[in-house]
Amino acid sequence: MSSENVVDAAPHPAWLPDGALAAVGRRRVALRTPELSGPAAGIPSRGPDTSPEVLATLRAEVEHATTAHGGDVVAPDASPDLLLALSPELSADGFRCVRDGGRVTVTAATATALLHGWFHVVRRGEAAFTGPDADERHAPATALRMLNQWDNVDVHPYMGQVERGYAGGSIFYDAGVVRADLSRVTEYARLLASIGIDRVAINNVNVHAREARLLTDDLAETARVAAALRPYGVRTHLAVSFASPMTLGGLSTADPLDDAVRAWWSDAADRVWAAIPDFGGFLVKADSEGQPGPFAYGRDHADGANLLAEAVAPHGGVVHWRAFVYNHTQDWRDRTTDRARAAYDHFAPLDGRFAENVIVQVKHGPLDFQAREAVSPVLAAMPRTRVALELQVTQEYTGQQQHVCYLAPWWRENLGFQPWGAGSGGDGVTVADVVAGRGPDAAPAVAAAGGGGIAAVSNVGDDRFWTGHPLAQANLYAYGRLTWDPTLDPAEILDEWISLTFAGPDGAVDPQVRQTLHAVMDDSWRTYESYTAPLGVGFMVSPLRAHYGPDVDGYEYSKWGTYHFADRDGVGVDRTRATGTGFTGQYPAPWRDVYESLETCPDELLLFFHHVPYSHVLRSGTTVIQHIYDTHFAGVEQVRATIAAWEALDGRIAADVDTCVRERLAEQLRSATEWRDQLNTYFFRKSGVPDVHGRTIY
Ligand code: GCV
Numbered sequence: 235m236s237s238e239n240v241v242d243a244a245p246h247p248a249w250l251p252d253g254a255l256a257a258v259g260r261r262r263v264a265l266r267t268p269e270l271s272g273p274a275a276g277i278p279s280r281g282p283d284t285s286p287e288v289l290a291t292l293r294a295e296v297e298h299a300t301t302a303h304g305g306d307v308v309a310p311d312a313s314p315d316l317l318l319a320l321s322p323e324l325s326a327d328g329f330r331c332v333r334d335g336g337r338v339t340v341t342a343a344t345a346t347a348l349l350h351g352w353f354h355v356v357r358r359g360e361a362a363f364t365g366p367d368a369d370e371r372h373a374p375a376t377a378l379r380m381l382n383q384w385d386n387v388d389v390h391p392y393m394g395q396v397e398r399g400y401a402g403g404s405i406f407y408d409a410g411v412v413r414a415d416l417s418r419v420t421e422y423a424r425l426l427a428s429i430g431i432d433r434v435a436i437n438n439v440n441v442h443a444r445e446a447r448l449l450t451d452d453l454a455e456t457a458r459v460a461a462a463l464r465p466y467g468v469r470t471h472l473a474v475s476f477a478s479p480m481t482l483g484g485l486s487t488a489d490p491l492d493d494a495v496r497a498w499w500s501d502a503a504d505r506v507w508a509a510i511p512d513f514g515g516f517l518v519k520a521d522s523e524g525q526p527g528p529f530a531y532g533r534d535h536a537d538g539a540n541l542l543a544e545a546v547a548p549h550g551g552v553v554h555w556r557a558f559v560y561n562h563t564q565d566w567r568d569r570t571t572d573r574a575r576a577a578y579d580h581f582a583p584l585d586g587r588f589a590e591n592v593i594v595q596v597k598h599g600p601l602d603f604q605a606r607e608a609v610s611p612v613l614a615a616m617p618r619t620r621v622a623l624e625l626q627v628t629q630e631y632t633g634q635q636q637h638v639c640y641l642a643p644w645w646r647e648n649l650g651f652q653p654w655g656a657g658s659g660g661d662g663v664t665v666a667d668v669v670a671g672r673g674p675d676a677a678p679a680v681a682a683a684g685g686g687g688i689a690a691v692s693n694v695g696d697d698r699f700w701t702g703h704p705l706a707q708a709n710l711y712a713y714g715r716l717t718w719d720p721t722l723d724p725a726e727i728l729d730e731w732i733s734l735t736f737a738g739p740d741g742a743v744d745p746q747v748r749q750t751l752h753a754v755m756d757d758s759w760r761t762y763e764s765y766t767a768p769l770g771v772g773f774m775v776s777p778l779r780a781h782y783g784p785d786v787d788g789y790e791y792s793k794w795g796t797y798h799f800a801d802r803d804g805v806g807v808d809r810t811r812a813t814g815t816g817f818t819g820q821y822p823a824p825w826r827d828v829y830e831s832l833e834t835c836p837d838e839l840l841l842f843f844h845h846v847p848y849s850h851v852l853r854s855g856t857t858v859i860q861h862i863y864d865t866h867f868a869g870v871e872q873v874r875a876t877i878a879a880w881e882a883l884d885g886r887i888a889a890d891v892d893t894c895v896r897e898r899l900a901e902q903l904r905s906a907t908e909w910r911d912q913l914n915t916y917f918f919r920k921s922g923v924p925d926v927h928g929r930t931i932y
Pocket of ligand 1: 397398439520602630
């Protein structure tokens, strides 16, 4: 059966097939909540989080699992195997899990936290009930764990229904309207709740005319989406256009210091919260790639963000203000302007000026979600600002859900990066600490708010498998798990995902399937890196094919500021202070010096920071040119090995998944081969240096 033939079937259950519920579903489960078993004295009301809707969802989940597997829902005093109880003494986010003689009790202060606790037990499976007695407290590392949909209401003439979407249409919108049937959105919320995600910005940050109206005349439709997310404790945010007071409100200006503009935003916010009491806030892309912003009025990003912050503050809302700001009309002849510098140059000087409910949302790298780039120095430059890390689950630059590319190891590297090094000053403080409000010198308000959290661009669509490539589901899963605990091991997360997704009806996973999935996925990001742009140089993707496949010079003579500067002698971008753009100076010690020096710069980022001759010898002992040849040949062989491993599973994987994965692996091999041959040929022709192993280069 071809994957095309099953698109109308029910959506794939992703990591929550009924088999994944076997361990809990076989048992006797009880709920103790005020709504469901009479008023419980002393349980405070905590706003929408204790909503009867979320508690009803929890009950429905328990009933579904126990019905599917022969367990039972019992009274709290009937010695249940699993008791789920609201308890006032815990903090709002997180839950306590106690195992005593094989019986498990999960307590939480809010319905959503209790739901997260339920899914914790689901994820643990039998292990939740076996083993020694334990008393664990689980709380997310960051308070704000968010997904950004780049979904358009209207089908955009170039970007389509979902910008950078590789999984069909939108689950929210269809050709100009909010979908009448939003049940798929509720199923999405279920998947998100099971990994601890509790906020979704429901429309593209490029806010076109149609999407802008979600804030005003289409508010009732926005409220319908919020209602579809709410049963699983997921709160709705909106991406808004900075020009809204003009385009929607008919004002003559959107100047952030204009009183009429301030009043317009304040009224707009009041109306949103009146319609959606648990609304989260606004997300803004301003003065970036053509989106309107405060620069038009001679104002800066703090002026712009604070305008919206003032409007949402009375409702407890937040403003996510993106730091992805750079000159996208650059002259390629100009080697002094460096796009990598831009976010820091714009935002670091504004540290201390943002309101307490503004979150500056920073892409993990200074360029744009490349498969390899340095960590953005902005993350270490704003201790008086709530800063969020932005990741990209949708695989824009990492194979567009045609290639297997398990991104958790890459995100884990970014989250674990120590901007101040391991020992000195920052004492091992990581990016994950910074976005949780625990950076060195973090202002008290930043620490108290728990920082800005983590956001990512979602990879789902209305495709049967949610993510196009069935194995790309693992990226969404891993993203959620890492936002909850950024120290988790990517291979263990993958193992957990396999245990759930490939669980048979009795909850067991075929050991060969488990082993093969690890072989196929554990190192797939490094494999992808090996056959695409080398040594951190970035941007060799095709502009004409929407960033899919190779075009080495595709961005070289363009306005976008993403150049590799390859010539007959060498390649790479000189971003040093000594002779280049000075970007290395945006890092604190030790990285400003580690990156500055050819001797200490890590190989994988060499061409991000330095322009070197092809004969330059890497720390690995290989020359740059030979490294390019070797990795590109090896990468394709690795894809062949991946295909062989998958094919050996013959018959052990559901037919629809198997067919879809095989089709995409074939395309991955074709594409990787094209990358290999174009890259190797390009650099051979530029350099004239032959491959020492005499392999075929064209
Ligand atoms: C939503 C990249 C993408 C754009 C995206 C932009 C952004 O440039 O190619 O599609 O626009 O990032 O993050 O705003």
